[in-house]
Amino acid sequence: MKYAGLLVMPAGFFLSIAAVLLFPAPAPRAAFVFCGLAVEAMGLVVAVRGHMEELREKRP
Amino acid sequence: MTPIPPLSDAAFALILALFLLAPLAIAGVALINTGLGRSRSAAQSLLGSLAILAVAAIVFALIGATFVGAPGAAGHTFQLAGKPWSWLGAGPWLLGGLNTAAAQSQLTLLFEILAVALAAMLPWGSGADRCRLIAGCAAAAILAALVFPLTAHWIWGGGWLAQLGVNFQLGAGFLDGGGAATVNVLGGLGALALVWIAGPRRGKFPKEGLSTALPGHNAVYVLFGCLLALVGWLAWNVAGAVLFLHAPLSALPMTAVNTLLCSAGAVVATFAVTQIRFGKPDASLCANGWMAGLVASSACAGLVTPLAAIFTGLIAGIVTPLLVELFELALSIDDPSGAIAVHGAGGLWGLLAAGLFAPQAGQLVAQLVGIATLLGLILPLVCLLFWLLNRVLPFRVDSDGERIGMDLHELGGGAYPEFVIHRDESYR
Numbered sequence: 001m002k003y004a005g006l007l008v009m010p011a012g013f014f015l016s017i018a019a020v021l022l023f024p025a026p027a028p029r030a031a032f033v034f035c036g037l038a039v040e041a042m043g044l045v046v047a048v049r050g051h052m053e054e055l056r057e058k059r060p
Numbered sequence: 061m062t063p064i065p066p067l068s069d070a071a072f073a074l075i076l077a078l079f080l081l082a083p084l085a086i087a088g089v090a091l092i093n094t095g096l097g098r099s100r101s102a103a104q105s106l107l108g109s110l111a112i113l114a115v116a117a118i119v120f121a122l123i124g125a126t127f128v129g130a131p132g133a134a135g136h137t138f139q140l141a142g143k144p145w146s147w148l149g150a151g152p153w154l155l156g157g158l159n160t161a162a163a164q165s166q167l168t169l170l171f172e173i174l175a176v177a178l179a180a181m182l183p184w185g186s187g188a189d190r191c192r193l194i195a196g197c198a199a200a201a202i203l204a205a206l207v208f209p210l211t212a213h214w215i216w217g218g219g220w221l222a223q224l225g226v227n228f229q230l231g232a233g234f235l236d237g238g239g240a241a242t243v244n245v246l247g248g249l250g251a252l253a254l255v256w257i258a259g260p261r262r263g264k265f266p267k268e269g270l271s272t273a274l275p276g277h278n279a280v281y282v283l284f285g286c287l288l289a290l291v292g293w294l295a296w297n298v299a300g301a302v303l304f305l306h307a308p309l310s311a312l313p314m315t316a317v318n319t320l321l322c323s324a325g326a327v328v329a330t331f332a333v334t335q336i337r338f339g340k341p342d343a344s345l346c347a348n349g350w351m352a353g354l355v356a357s358s359a360c361a362g363l364v365t366p367l368a369a370i371f372t373g374l375i376a377g378i379v380t381p382l383l384v385e386l387f388e389l390a391l392s393i394d395d396p397s398g399a400i401a402v403h404g405a406g407g408l409w410g411l412l413a414a415g416l417f418a419p420q421a422g423q424l425v426a427q428l429v430g431i432a433t434l435l436g437l438i439l440p441l442v443c444l445l446f447w448l449l450n451r452v453l454p455f456r457v458d459s460d461g462e463r464i465g466m467d468l469h470e471l472g473g474g475a476y477p478e479f480v481i482h483r484d485e486s487y488r
Contacts, residue, residue: 009436016429017429037428037431040432040436052391055260
């Protein structure tokens with residue numbers, strides 16, 4: 001799960017780059033860059049939850 | 061790409077003088093890392109900082125500097141949407157031609173060597189009390205050879221992030237004069253990757269109940285480290301403003317003032333937060349707040365007004381102790397030095413604040429794209445590289461080594477031989 005989260009994060013990066021390339025107007029560009037960051041945040045949350053589950057299983 | 065404007069003699073002399081003070085930032089961070097660790101790992105922690113500095117400097121000078129490049133210099137570029145995207149520098153290998161290079165290029169190399177040394181030391185502090193020296197040095201070599209050069213080229217070397225302003229009218233492109241992204245966020249993300257892979261210290265998170273408190277062994281080291289770091293950071297931010305923001309000499313006093321105000325705002329806020337939460341101010345969290353203010357100032361000191369610098373510091377100071385607590389209690393992340401919250405989150409906040417308060421239109425989006433790059437590309441890359449390294453050279457010491465302490469296990473002697481080390485109840 002941790003690695004799945006980390007794999008999602010580059011998708012957010014590419015979304016941000018796509019926003020810069022595809023939207024010349026400032027408002028939609030900023031909105032899509034925010035969306036990219038939101039995807040990254042979701043990936044990070046999944047990765048952190050994966051880390052917590054992994055730790056719980058390993059605890060003595 | 062636009063070539064770097066040449067420095068005047070006065071600016072050159074000033075930066076050279078500042079670089080003699082900049083290593084104090086490294087010394088401060090090394091002291092903080094040592095003080096926040098346990099007494100039975102103190103010598104290994106400080107020796108590790110020295111070794112990591114040395115390894116990072118040599119590896120970067122020989123390999124990494126090749127990929128950083130400079131604005132206007134040769135680089136690897138591809139075309140996308142009709143715009144050039146410079147993704148990697150193409151300098152000479154093994155310091156070729158450095159002797160005859162312009163003095164300004166040599167000065168920039170010195171800045172980058174100091175920067176990579178500091179960035180590589182941050183994960184070491186987070187891996188305190190359980191990470192092997194050799195693995196820490198190998199991680200530093202990876203950061204210095206691959207990750208730092210990539211990031212530094214994109215931001216400082218005329219790469220695609222720096223060109224966002226020219227190519228896409230996003231302010232002045234991604235701005236990071238003092239190394240908030242290239243040094244602090246990179247180091248903070250490296251710390252997160254290392255902590256994830258190495259796992260927590262033994263006994264830190266028992267099966268039931270709250271996490272065990274493993275307080276730092278020397279608050280004096282930590283707080284003195286903060287004062288040393290202030291001197292280094294002032295030098296660092298002012299020199300970075302000249303080199304990478306091309307600030308005139310007349311703008312430098314305000315950069316220094318903003319650095320001080322940002323860290324002052326942060327420590328006042330942390331002092332208040334810990335006083336309210338715990339009834340007394342917490343020394344190590346106040347140190348974390350102070351450092352988070354310095355880190356945030358790295359991004360914005362050369363760009364914003366003094367009032368905005370104080371506000372940036374206040375937010376950093378409020379958020380940092382809460383994040384430290386959140387990471388430990390809610391997310392089971394064992395980060396003894398607090399590098400993830402202080403340098404990672406503090407640096408990200410500074411970069412965002414630079415976008416919020418900088419006068420240029422579109423600067424906020426440029427900063428957000430930079431943040432998205434750090435989180436979405438650099439963090440997974442560092443995790444992958446550290447995971448591969450861990451397969452070859454495990455970060456974590458064996459349980460016996462952790463029990464007796466890293467000093468005895470790795471160095472054969474403790475930092476404080478005349479003191480009796482008390483038995484640790486958590487190992488029963």
